[in-house]
Amino acid sequence: MDAIVTKNITKSYGKHQVLKGINLNIKRGEIFTLLGENGAGKSTLISILTTLSRPDSGNAFVLGKSIKSAADNIRENISVNSQFVTLDNEFTGYQNMKLVAQLLDIKDVDKRIKEVSQRLNLSSFINRKIQTYSGGMKRRLDIGVSILGNTNILFLDEPTTGVDPKNRLEIWKLIRELRNEGKTVFLTTQYLDEADKLSDMIAFIRNGKISLQGTPEQLKSQTNNLHRITVSTKDLDLAEKVLSENKIEFKKVSDTFEIQDSILQTALKQLINANIVILEINPVKQSLEDVFLNATKGEQQNENN
Amino acid sequence: MKTIKQLSVLTSRVIKQNLTDTDTIITTFIMPIAMLLFFVYIIGGNIAINGKTGSSGSYLAYSLPGFILMAMAMGSAFAALRINNDKNKGFMTRLLSLPIKRWAILTSYILASVIFMLISAVVIFLLTMLLGYRPTTTGANFGLFILVIVLFALMITLISLPVSLTAKNYNSSNSISYLLIFMLFLSSAFVPIAGMADQIRGFATYQPMTPITETIKALLNGSFSFNNLNTTLAIVWIVGLIIIFGILSLRRYKQIFVNN
Ligand SMILES: Nc1ncnc2c1ncn2[C@@H]1O[C@H](COP(=O)(O)OP(=O)(O)OP(=O)(O)O)[C@@H](O)[C@H]1O
Numbered sequence: 001m002d003a004i005v006t007k008n009i010t011k012s013y014g015k016h017q018v019l020k021g022i023n024l025n026i027k028r029g030e031i032f033t034l035l036g037e038n039g040a041g042k043s044t045l046i047s048i049l050t051t052l053s054r055p056d057s058g059n060a061f062v063l064g065k066s067i068k069s070a071a072d073n074i075r076e077n078i079s080v081n082s083q084f085v086t087l088d089n090e091f092t093g094y095q096n097m098k099l100v101a102q103l104l105d106i107k108d109v110d111k112r113i114k115e116v117s118q119r120l121n122l123s124s125f126i127n128r129k130i131q132t133y134s135g136g137m138k139r140r141l142d143i144g145v146s147i148l149g150n151t152n153i154l155f156l157d158e159p160t161t162g163v164d165p166k167n168r169l170e171i172w173k174l175i176r177e178l179r180n181e182g183k184t185v186f187l188t189t190q191y192l193d194e195a196d197k198l199s200d201m202i203a204f205i206r207n208g209k210i211s212l213q214g215t216p217e218q219l220k221s222q223t224n225n226l227h228r229i230t231v232s233t234k235d236l237d238l239a240e241k242v243l244s245e246n247k248i249e250f251k252k253v254s255d256t257f258e259i260q261d262s263i264l265q266t267a268l269k270q271l272i273n274a275n276i277v278i279l280e281i282n283p284v285k286q287s288l289e290d291v292f293l294n295a296t297k298g299e300q301q302n303e304n305n
Numbered sequence: 306m307k308t309i310k311q312l313s314v315l316t317s318r319v320i321k322q323n324l325t326d327t328d329t330i331i332t333t334f335i336m337p338i339a340m341l342l343f344f345v346y347i348i349g350g351n352i353a354i355n356g357k358t359g360s361s362g363s364y365l366a367y368s369l370p371g372f373i374l375m376a377m378a379m380g381s382a383f384a385a386l387r388i389n390n391d392k393n394k395g396f397m398t399r400l401l402s403l404p405i406k407r408w409a410i411l412t413s414y415i416l417a418s419v420i421f422m423l424i425s426a427v428v429i430f431l432l433t434m435l436l437g438y439r440p441t442t443t444g445a446n447f448g449l450f451i452l453v454i455v456l457f458a459l460m461i462t463l464i465s466l467p468v469s470l471t472a473k474n475y476n477s478s479n480s481i482s483y484l485l486i487f488m489l490f491l492s493s494a495f496v497p498i499a500g501m502a503d504q505i506r507g508f509a510t511y512q513p514m515t516p517i518t519e520t521i522k523a524l525l526n527g528s529f530s531f532n533n534l535n536t537t538l539a540i541v542w543i544v545g546l547i548i549i550f551g552i553l554s555l556r557r558y559k560q561i562f563v564n565n
């Protein structure tokens with residue numbers, strides 16, 4: 001049984017249809033990352049899957065239980081870390097944790113709080129009132145509160161936004177550890193490098209639909225592969241002329257020419273025929289950023305047509 | 306069993322916050338007490354009640370229900386404020402995401418509000434005893450007095466709930482509570498209606514605060530009877546408002562996790 005299955009989920013706010021039929025299958029024990037621009041509907045989907053909101057149509061199953069008919073049961077098995085912190089400002093960090101631990105009926109409350117605060121480096125400020133926290137401190141405490149329950153499925157909506165680099169690495173480590181303990185992590189992030197490094201599976205949400213999905217490697221190899229040709233400086237203008245005359249598509253990046261693999265051979269032949277000195281040929285590494293940009297660019301073109 | 310424990314954890318959280326916050330203490334305890342002392346010892350002697358020349362003692366007995374209700378209404382402002390804070394600053398999202406029955410979360414806010422108001426009612430009542438007031442009534446009537454106070458607490462909690470669950474800003478979240486206090490001044494709580502201007506008197510006679518304070522007065526001085534217009538009006542108002550605002554509160558609460 002998959003951890004999370006969604007079937008054609010739709011959701012509108014007023015006239016604005018945010019989700020237009022979301023279909024996902026998320027396996028148990030994987031880190032699943034949902035990527036999308038601001039306002040794409042990532043948080044909306046999380047709030048539906050965590051029973052904080054209801055879909056207009058469609059359904060979703062968390063560990064086989066329907067979000068519509070078994071919401072109470074689902075909340076027993078999930079933890080949520082919302083995009084915006086969910087702390088009681090009048091309490092200290094410790095009091096916040098204790099309150100939630102009591103609500104979760106955790107046996108040895110103090111022991112559990114200690115474990116979690118060590119994992120997230122909270123000890124130095126846990127006894128201060130939330131009002132006195134910085135943004136990153138609130139964020140980390142809020143994550144701490146979310147993992148108190150030791151549930152099988154975790155939803156983390158932009159857990160590292162506003163967190164400094166050192167603590168971001170700690171959170172990455174934590175997320176990997178959680179996965180290694182067999183938990184399923186549903187993640188959203190603004191950082192593509194984070195998605196690339198952490199995810200087992202990535203999905204892009206765009207215009208209310210899942211527009212692209214795969215492992216980081218699959219996604220990166222999907223886009224066209226490029227090679228970068230460096231010619232000697234004196235031949236730069238000639239090379240440009242030769243490529244243009246032979247209708248070979250290229251992109252000039254400073255002193256090099258980026259050319260798609262499919263036409264690389266033709267391009268090289270023409271350059272050599274013109275006696276141009278080729279200094280280097282390098283593959284261009286695709287980043288997730290390129291995949292993301294390509295995906296959004298492609299769709300925008302489709303929309304315009 | 307688990308739900309009962311959660312209910313008590315959540316309820317005591319809000320009560321604890323109310324009782325340890327200076328602002329809350331000043332507004333719900335110190336202010337009504339200061340006003341009570343001012344009214345009773347400075348103004349009270351000048352207010353003729355039922356044609357008899359006033360005295361501080363007689364005014365204390367007259368205005369006691371008004372001050373109890375006033376302290377409770379002030380208390381409702383802080384209950385409203387804390388609910389509004391939880392809603393707007395995210396903590397309610399945390400609660401709604403935990404394995405807690407949804408009705409238990411709403412109930413905990415209502416319970417906390419009612420209990421907090423009862424604490425302020427007891428404080429005011431004990432203070433008046435200290436100042437020499439003694440109720441002159443039967444045990445049964447005193448029991449009914451407690452019931453009316455509890456229902457009144459529930460009523461004003463529910464009246465302020467839809468607004469405190471909706472207001473974007475906490476300054477407007479407790480507006481209803483101040484409206485309730487204003488209504489008390491437009492009733493027989495602090496001065497007899499007989500001396501009010503004609504245009505106001507009609508409103509003052511039938512608006513909820515007058516029959517409720519009159520019923521409480523009657524319960525405390527032994528003149529209570531079910532066969533009385535004020536008693537009937539008080540019951541109708543209290544039960545009616547609890548039902549209407551109970552439904553509105555429930556509806557508003559559900560929207561938070563359905564439409565969001
Ligand atoms: N309660 C609401 N009422 C009305 N519109 C809403 C509400 N919540 C979200 N929206 C709208 O729905 C769309 C999706 O919002 P959502 O928060 O899901 O985006 P997101 O992908 O999480 O964006 P971000 O990366 O900025 O967090 C946005 O256009 C937003 O304005």
Ligand SMILES: [Mg+2]
Pocket residue numbers: 042043044083157
């Ligand atoms: Mg979001």
